[in-house]
Ligand SMILES: NC(=O)c1ccc[n+]([C@@H]2O[C@H](COP(=O)([O-])OP(=O)(O)OC[C@H]3O[C@@H](n4cnc5c(N)ncnc54)[C@H](O)[C@@H]3O)[C@@H](O)[C@H]2O)c1
């Protein structure tokens with residue numbers, strides 16, 4: 531696919547992450563030359579605020595760039611090489627309900643985990659498949675790099691419904707955690723580390739960490755995790771402001787207790803929702819959840835900055851910053867376009883990569899990426915504890931996708947009752963009935 535320049539569509543043009551990613555594309559222009567950027571969203575009004583501000587920024591900083599924005603799928607997906615997708619079906623209003631409804635019943639209320647993640651999954655499947663179909667119709671050779679959440683459920687839906695599509699599902703949480711581990715070891719960032727990892731998305735473990743010279747960094751990292759979790763591994767570089775929010779600080783600290791359950795591996799932060807659900811509920815405010823924090827924080831900040839750019843007609847001094855972590859998206863796009871053969875953590879069909887686990891699971895494992903796609907790096911057998919957890923959680927995710935495809939109330943109830951975040955089938959049913967009512971404009975009808 532190597533070309534002298536590439537055309538990129540950002541799906542979810544009105545996302546709070548869009549300015550950071552758009553700026554990052556400009557910043558990385560030398561190694562990933564992009565000459566055309568299209569924003570696509572199904573909410574014209576929301577997208578226009580972000581797009582008009584980015585248009586001004588591009589005119590000032592890259593006048594040669596062909597930039598446009600649209601809600602028309604044909605315009606958005608014709609003649610492109612990559613789709614970077616980060617849609618949130620139902621936006622923050624529905625995230626707030628995903629978080630608050632389970633909390634009402636004393637259960638974890640989280641964007642991608644437990645009942646909230648299941649509800650969000652039931653909304654996202656249709657939205658992501660729709661965008662994938664547009665891409666295949668108008669640009670059949672393009673690749674879609676999807677980070678719309680909940681990535682685990684979206685990935686399973688793509689495996690079932692579009693098994694041959696050129697979509698790769700990714701997550702930046704492990705990148706962020708590796709950045710923190712690098713800081714713990716006095717190194718710069720994740721690029722200085724070599725790693726082994728297995729699991730599902732937002733549900734996995736690092737098993738090996740080396741530096742570029744092949745030195746084992748696990749003893750140092752384990753010592754740090756046992757004392758502080760991921761705290762003090764936090765970099766103070768620009769572009770990571772959301773991690774200063776109280777809730778993220780708690781999550782990074784709580785990783786200490788998650789680590790204590792299995793001191794042989796380094797856990798993904800999201801495991802706290804499955805291993806300490808009672809603690810999570812006790813420390814949640816059912817009237818003010820992460821969705822409120824994001825609406826009062828990141829959303830206000832990004833949209834406020836965009837409005838200011840539009841009003842003043844200049845992006846100078848607007849505080850726009852390239853998203854530091856999003857460079858991994860460019861790394862991945864480069865690997866596909868330029869056949870670099872680099873290693874990435876991707877969400878892919880297992881097929882033996884974790885040898886004692888469901889072959890049809892969508893696992894998160896390291897892969898080598900080139901112009902023909904990816905090849906998995908075998909992670910061998912997982913220990914009994916992880917095996918038990920993975921089997922439970924993968925069944926939850928598979929049942930959600932089956933419920934969506936079949937329109938099955940029964941299967942969604944089973945999914946909820948199987949989640950480690952929900953104590954009984956009775957509570958699962960109460961939550962489900964509330965979620966159905968809240969999601970009636972988004973979910974398929976369940977019978
Ligand atoms: N995988 C990761 O590691 C990672 C990291 C950060 C964010 N995310 C995900 O990125 C997404 C965006 O997050 P955000 O907080 O910026 O949300 P946001 O609500 O600010 O933006 C999402 C945008 O998607 C649009 N949208 C919704 N449904 C759509 C559809 N069917 N077609 C086209 N556009 C649609 C909305 O109108 C909105 O403008 C979320 O799914 C979030 O979970 C993933």
Ligand SMILES: O=P(O)(O)OC[C@H]1O[C@H](O[C@H]2[C@H](O)[C@@H](O)[C@@H](O)O[C@@H]2CO)[C@H](O)[C@@H](O)[C@@H]1O
Pocket residue numbers: 641679701702703704705706772820824855856
């Ligand atoms: O609560 P939010 O909306 O702030 O974040 C939820 C997302 O958290 C993770 O992504 C982080 C990422 O780890 C970090 O490096 C940086 O880029 O910010 C991201 C957003 O905060 C997680 O991986 C995502 O899937 C979540 O959507």
Ligand SMILES: [Mn+2]
Pocket residue numbers: 681700701702703732
């Ligand atoms: Mn993620």
